[in-house]
Amino acid sequence: MDFTHYSDEAATIAADLVNSRGSWSGFEYLPDAEAVAAFMQDHGLSPPPSIGKKEIENIHALRERLAAAFMAPDERTSVAILNELLDEVGTHPQLTDHDGGNWHLHYVPAGEAVSQQLTTVAAMGLATVIAEHGFERIGVCSADECRDVFIDTSRNKSRRYCDDSCSSRVNVAAYRARQKQDTA
Template identity: 30%
Template structure:
């Protein structure tokens, strides 16, 4: 079973990659993505998630991208602490909308952006403390800018997918074989 931190981390990665692909984060991209991560249909209506909310959510994803591309674990931890200090509240247990008990650190009156920043920073903080290092980053494959979330022990991950890893290994092999 995946931890709550990993689930919120996946949401962060997916939203940050969506913003990289669609810098204006249109509703037809944001709503299905948020729904795929468990947000309820009533929370995703235009009345509940306004265009202004979408802009703030996009900006929040861009802010988190700065942490996701930070390669130094100590610096990533400092950025996470800053984000938690600016956007989080005292932790509380919550159970709603059919979800099991889980930890919330957003303020009760938080908008979409503050909720996203607080929950994403908590997720990355949980992952960093579990693994002792930042297990996330930007794909090292030439031409790929996708962000990834490493989930296990072993060598640090460098690629967003096995496709990018294979492509990079084949390109390196061919480069070495050239006279």
């Protein structure tokens, strides 16, 4: 699959942001400014010198709306959520060649708040995946008790789990269930 800047890196930011809620563990991975700054750095974004409490709340609220876009019952619902986010944040498209001379578009938020930056990147990422590859490319883990999300970059759109640990947990459970049946 030829996933590009936005459909790969930016969409991954959207998924990682949603998963920072820790659906499986209940753990909050983005509780404070330090965690948000580290998250941004890990994803190639530059955090500002300080991130206020209100901004953390905005980021948590953004996360819920992104989760709703991933878990939408159909593509129209998902698209409506993403269009609303893009409309609210207001973006300035800019050409850049920062990653080695290939011109590509960056969507810079109208404001400077961190939550606006994350909204722009995450919403553009998901919007690009849907526009270029289809709604079926954004998914929710099929494992029981896990609601983590992912971008399906597999060749035949076959991905079902957020990561290997969920997939092996389900496989082990299925294996044990079969064994129990065989011995019964």
